[in-house]
Amino acid sequence: MTPICMFDEISDPGSKAIRHDDQSLFAVRWRDQVYLYRNRCPHRGIELQWQPDQFLDDSQSLIQCATHGALFLIESGECVSGPCAGDKLESVACSVAEGTVYLEE
Template sequence: MKFLCTGIELADASSRGFNLDGQKLFAVRRGGQVYVYINRCPHRGVGLEWTPDQFLDPSNSLIQCATHGALFLIEDGECVAGPCAGQSLTRVDCREDAQGIWVSL
């Protein structure tokens, strides 16, 4: 497991991008649970963020691709609207403990 960040660095209903050993990732916290994905849209293979650390739609309830507006469920990365509907983001296994958030790469 590799250290991503401390828990306090990822507030609830927020997202944050990371570059860990050359792999671009992003994390989202929702309802106290952390979800981590590879930062790559299945449609075009581009990064998802609008601006640094901005991966969520205006309501903070879905992940949104800045390139073409595809919407993904936070909980499992499934695309529910847009040109890649039915495809999914690549999830990264993670866990959180007192030290922070850890990922398996």
Template sequence: MHFLCLSDQLGEGRSRGFSVDDTAVFAVRRAGRVYLYRNRCPHRGIPLNWEPDQFLDSSASLIACGRHGALFLIESGECVAGPCAGEQLTALDCLEDSQGIWLMA
């Protein structure tokens, strides 16, 4: 397991990026649940964010690729719009406990 952050460091409707063993990942909190994905767009294999910790669209309802505009469902990582429609982000197992948010490895 790899510790990512304290629970209160990822607010509702927010996203945050992390580096774990040279792998870029990001977390999103929606409806109280944390979703964790590899920070790699399936379209070109590049990072999704254009600024640190910015992985969501302006409404904070979808994950957005800042480079090509692809949009992904937070709950599943499925691309619903853009050049990689139908493809998915790589989901990662995470755990949230009294100590914080963890990547399960």
């Protein structure tokens, strides 16, 4: 397991970009859980954020791609609106222990 950030670094709800080796990932904290995804939109294969560390929509309840506005469920990464509807973000296993978020490898 690799520590990637502190749990309290992410507001609830909120999101944070994570660089791990050469991988671009992002973490979303929502309802006291953390979800980790590869930072790659299934539509065009590009990064999702519209500002540094900003991956959520205005309602702070969905992940939003900045380029064409696709919306994804935070819990599953499923695209529920936009050009890649029905597709999914690639989730990455993570866990939280003693205030630290770990990438499970």
